[in-house]
Every structure is written in C-alpha cells, then in structure tokens.
Amino acid sequence: MSDLHVRIWRGDAEGGFSAYQVPRQESQTVLDVVTYVQRQLDATLAYRFACRVGMCGSCAMTVNGVARWTCRTHVSKVIDDQGALEIAPLNHLPIVRDLVTDMAPFFDQWAAASGQFSGAKTRHDDFATVPPDSPARRAIDAAIECIGCGVCYASCDTVAWNPAYLGPAALNRVWTLVQDARDTATLDHLRAVSGDAGCQACHTHVSCAERCPKNISPTVGIAGLKRALTKATLKGQL
Amino acid sequence: MTRHIHRPSRMNDARSRQHAGWWAFALHRISGVALALFLPLHFWALSQSLQGPDALEHFLRWTDRPLFKFAEWGLVCLLALHMTGGLRVLALEFLPWRDWQKTLLACSVGAAFVVGCAFALAL
Amino acid sequence: MSARLQTWLWIAQRGSAMVLAVCVSVHLVTMVIAVRGGLSAAEILARTQGQLAWLIFYSVFVVTVTVHAVVGLRAVLGETLGWRGWLRDLCLGAFALLLIIVGARAVLGVFGAGQ
Ligand code: SF4
Ligand code: SF4
Ligand code: FES
Numbered sequence: 001m002s003d004l005h006v007r008i009w010r011g012d013a014e015g016g017f018s019a020y021q022v023p024r025q026e027s028q029t030v031l032d033v034v035t036y037v038q039r040q041l042d043a044t045l046a047y048r049f050a051c052r053v054g055m056c057g058s059c060a061m062t063v064n065g066v067a068r069w070t071c072r073t074h075v076s077k078v079i080d081d082q083g084a085l086e087i088a089p090l091n092h093l094p095i096v097r098d099l100v101t102d103m104a105p106f107f108d109q110w111a112a113a114s115g116q117f118s119g120a121k122t123r124h125d126d127f128a129t130v131p132p133d134s135p136a137r138r139a140i141d142a143a144i145e146c147i148g149c150g151v152c153y154a155s156c157d158t159v160a161w162n163p164a165y166l167g168p169a170a171l172n173r174v175w176t177l178v179q180d181a182r183d184t185a186t187l188d189h190l191r192a193v194s195g196d197a198g199c200q201a202c203h204t205h206v207s208c209a210e211r212c213p214k215n216i217s218p219t220v221g222i223a224g225l226k227r228a229l230t231k232a233t234l235k236g237q238l
Numbered sequence: 239m240t241r242h243i244h245r246p247s248r249m250n251d252a253r254s255r256q257h258a259g260w261w262a263f264a265l266h267r268i269s270g271v272a273l274a275l276f277l278p279l280h281f282w283a284l285s286q287s288l289q290g291p292d293a294l295e296h297f298l299r300w301t302d303r304p305l306f307k308f309a310e311w312g313l314v315c316l317l318a319l320h321m322t323g324g325l326r327v328l329a330l331e332f333l334p335w336r337d338w339q340k341t342l343l344a345c346s347v348g349a350a351f352v353v354g355c356a357f358a359l360a361l
Numbered sequence: 362m363s364a365r366l367q368t369w370l371w372i373a374q375r376g377s378a379m380v381l382a383v384c385v386s387v388h389l390v391t392m393v394i395a396v397r398g399g400l401s402a403a404e405i406l407a408r409t410q411g412q413l414a415w416l417i418f419y420s421v422f423v424v425t426v427t428v429h430a431v432v433g434l435r436a437v438l439g440e441t442l443g444w445r446g447w448l449r450d451l452c453l454g455a456f457a458l459l460l461i462i463v464g465a466r467a468v469l470g471v472f473g474a475g476q
Binding site: 267270271273274277278280281282283284285286287288289290291292294295298302310314317318321324325327328331332353356357360361 | 375378379381382385386388389392393394396397399400401402403405406423426430433434437459460463464466467469470471473474475
C-alpha cells in the first residue's frame with residue numbers, strides 16, 4: 001500500500017499544518033496515524049486519547065474538515081483519492097497545543113445549562129424504580145449514551161455564531177434530566193435552558209446528529225426541551 | 239455561571255456542511271432575509287392604491303419588464319421555499335420525532351418547486 | 362432583555378409561523394390566479410375592495426408577518442453580524458413599526474379606503 005500524505009496542525013491558534021508521510025496499513029484508524037507520527041517521526045506532537053475503543057470521548061479531532069472520534073474512524077473511510085489526510089484540533093475550542101483543545105468551555109456550558117442531577121432521595125432511601133418501558137425513559141435511550149467527546153459542539157455552527165449558546169451536548173444532557181422521573185428540578189432545568197443562549201437558539205440544522213459518533217440526535221432532545229419550555233411558559237410556570 | 243466564553247475563530251468550513259439539514263437551514267435563512275427586506279417595498283407598492291386605482295396601475299405598468307417579472311418569479315419561489323422549509327422546522331420541533339428529516343426536506347423542496355412552476359406558467 | 366422575554370419572542374415567532382403557513386398558502390394560490398393574463402390594478406382591486414373578509418385576512422397577515430420577520434431578523438443580526446444588545450432591539454422595534462404602518466396603508470388601500 002502507498003503512503004498516506006498527512007497534514008497535522010502544529011502549535012496553538014497561530015500555528016499551521018506540517019506534512020508527514022505515514023505508511024498505509026490494513027484497518028488503520030486515524031488515531032493510529034497520529035500515534036505513528038508521535039512515536040516514529042516527531043515525539044513533540046501533543047494529542048489526547050485514553051480508551052482507544054470509543055468509550056472515553058477524549059480523542060476527537062477535525063479530520064479532513066469534519067469532527068470525528070479518531071480511535072474508531074478508519075482511515076479508509078475518510079481519505080480522498082490522493083490519500084490525503086488533514087488532522088486538526090476540534091473547532092470552537094481554544095487550542096492548548098497541536099491536536100489538544102481545552103475542553104473547559106465545553107463542560108462549563110454543561111454546568112451553565114444546569115446539567116447536574118438533583119434528586120429528593122438520600123442514601124438511606126430505597127432505590128428508585130424507573131420502568132424501562134416508560135415513554136419518558138424510552139425517549140432518552142440514545143441520549144444517555146453521550147461520552148462527552150465534543151464532536152457535536154465542534155460541528156454546530158450556532159456554537160460559533162452565538163457565543164453564549166449552550167451547545168448540543170449540554171442541552172442533550174439537560175433533556176435526559178428533564179425526562180428523568182427521579183429529578184426534582186425540572187423547572188430549574190427549563191429556566192437554565194431558556195432564552196437566546198438556550199434551546200431556542202438551535203436552528204435544527206442537525207449537524208450535531210449527523211456527526212455524533214454515538215448516533216445520538218441532540219436535535220431531538222433540543223426539540224423536546226423547546227416543547228417542554230413552551231408548555232411551561234404558556235402555563236405561567238416559569 | 240460563566241456564560242460569555244472566549245471562543246477562537248476557527249470555524250467549520252464547507253466540508254462539514256455537506257448534508258441535507260444544513261442546506262435546508264441555508265435556504266431557509268437566505269430566503270427569510272430576502273423576504274423580510276422585500277416586505278416594506280411590497281407594502282409600499284400596494285399602498286399606492288390609497289391614491290386610487292390609477293396610481294397602482296401606473297406602478298404595475300412600470301414593473302412590466304422582463305427583469306421585474308423574473309424578480310417576481312424569484313420572490314414567489316423564495317416565499318414557497320421559506321414556507322415549506324418552515325413547515326419542516328415546525329414538524330421537527332413540534333411533532334413526535336422520527337427519522338424523516340430527509341423525507342421532509344425532499345417534500346418541502348418539491349412543494350416549493352411545484353409552486354414555482356405554477357407561477358412561471360401563469361406569468 | 363430577560364430570558365423569559367426571549368422565550369416569548371420565540372413562541373411568538375413559532376406561533377406566527379403556524380398562522381403564516383395558512384396565510385401564505387392562500388396568498389400563493391391567489392397570486393397564481395391573479396397573474397394569469399397579467400397583473401392589473403383593476404383586477405386586484407375588484408377582488409378586494411369593500412370585502413371585509415379580505416380586510417381581516419390581510420390585517421392578520423400583516424401583523425403576523427411583522428412579528429415573524431422581526432424576530433427572525435433579530436437572530437440573523439446576532440449570529441451573522443454579531444450585533445446584539447438594546448440598540449439592535451430598538452432598531453428592530455422601529456422596523457416593526459415601519460412594517461405595521463406601511464402594511465396598514467397597503468391593506469387600507471386595497472380595501473378601497475382611498476376612494
Ligand atoms: S452528543 Fe454525541 S457528539 Fe455530542 S458529546 Fe455526546 S457523544 Fe459526543
Ligand atoms: S441542530 Fe441545533 S444543536 Fe444541532 S448543530 Fe444545529 S443548531 Fe447546533
Ligand atoms: S480514545 Fe476513548 S473514545 Fe477515542
């Protein structure tokens with residue numbers, strides 16, 4: 001197999017691409033390519049990964065212009081005819097160095113969206129039973145599988161155009177809480193996701209769902225939040 | 239809570255926007271802005287009739303040129319596109335969600351196309 | 362502007378969209394009929410003059426389209442030009458006023474109030 005022509009982002013926001021030749025291999029992932037460069041060609045390359053099996057959400061990068069998890073993205077799926085591969089850090093987040101972004105703004109938005117669970121029970125109470133077949137539980141089957149990789153956040157143009165926007169992942173998280181029979185702060189959640197920065201800012205372009213590696217559609221959850229918020233507002237509960 | 243967050247300017251480019259939902263959004267936004275800007279002109283033109291039918295007739299004859307005809311047709315198409323695209327958004331936001339986004343988009347573009355043709359034929 | 366008011370604006374925009382879906386459908390059909398054989402003032406006014414139903418229809422149309430367009434532009438100005446804050450909202454308020462005034466003149470005109 002011929003070599004891959006790889007361009008990798010080096011430096012911070014003012015940086016640029018550097019070119020590398022990487023041998024092509026069977027079943028090679030993008031993360032394999034980055035690891036090869038770091039181990040064989042330039043030990044100073046900074047990148048992030050942990051599990052390599054699609055569970056931790058730490059390896060997301062921009063591959064040929066599209067945000068992806070790199071540990072489970074096969075090179076064959078993303079290279080063009082010339083065998084060119086462009087690897088950059090995730091968009092919409094500050095670059096720490098090379099392929100590593102600072103995820104703090106991403107998770108700050110989870111906090112701002114009131115993404116934390118608040119229940120009424122204590123450790124002395126019995127377990128809550130959530131019927132697995134209840135419509136509310138079924139509605140979040142996909143949404144609770146989020147690994148916090150930031151792919152949706154980097155793919156959502158509204159995140160770039162509206163700096164206060166909470167973003168798809170944080171809103172998806174809040175949707176799971178609003179649907180959670182045990183959570184007691186539904187109205188607080190809805191209040192936190194209302195307004196120009198909240199769920200109403202979503203323009204339904206579905207880029208987030210298109211790119212989410214876990215096949216979650218944050219757009220679905222955001223639509224659910226819009227409906228819940230509308231209902232609560234019309235009832236005068238907020 | 240931190241709400242205003244510094245974000246660097248690295249934006250997505252066309253490579254990440256090649257999918258139906260994004261195109262639907264782009265069409266909807268462009269048609270919406272164009273229609274909003276056209277609105278005052280449209281109202282002004284019709285308000286000529288306050289000075290009687292002749293004033294309106296005079297204005298209509300003044301717009302009887304190929305360029306205006308073409309612009310009229312374009313506006314009708316934009317209106318149809320914006321309406322059908324808007325119905326798509328309302329369906330996605332307010333109806334129980336299914337994996338029908340692409341079908342919806344196809345329907346909305348199709349319906350707009352039909353309206354555009356009907357108007358072109360009637361012109 | 363409070364998040365609550367912003368939420369109401371959003372609701373107004375979606376609500377007006379639902380009304381507009383009906384209005385625009387009627388409008389499109391009327392237009393296709395009206396342009397056959399060329400547009401003429403006499404033809405337009407013959408349809409609308411003194412017709413209370415059309416007066417009500419076009420009044421609802423003007424009000425909902427104003428709400429819808431202004432809230433829509435508000436998002437576009439924020440996202441595309443980065444223009445946010447009270448001055449933007451004030452200017453949009455002025456634009457809404459303009460649309461309502463010119464729109465009312467158009468509605469009254471085709472109703473035949475000028476005669
Ligand atoms: S919703 Fe999907 S893309 Fe977004 S952070 Fe969670 S797993 Fe990643
Ligand atoms: S659907 Fe909403 S959250 Fe998803 S990419 Fe579009 S604006 Fe962002
Ligand atoms: S390294 Fe854990 S998800 Fe890719």
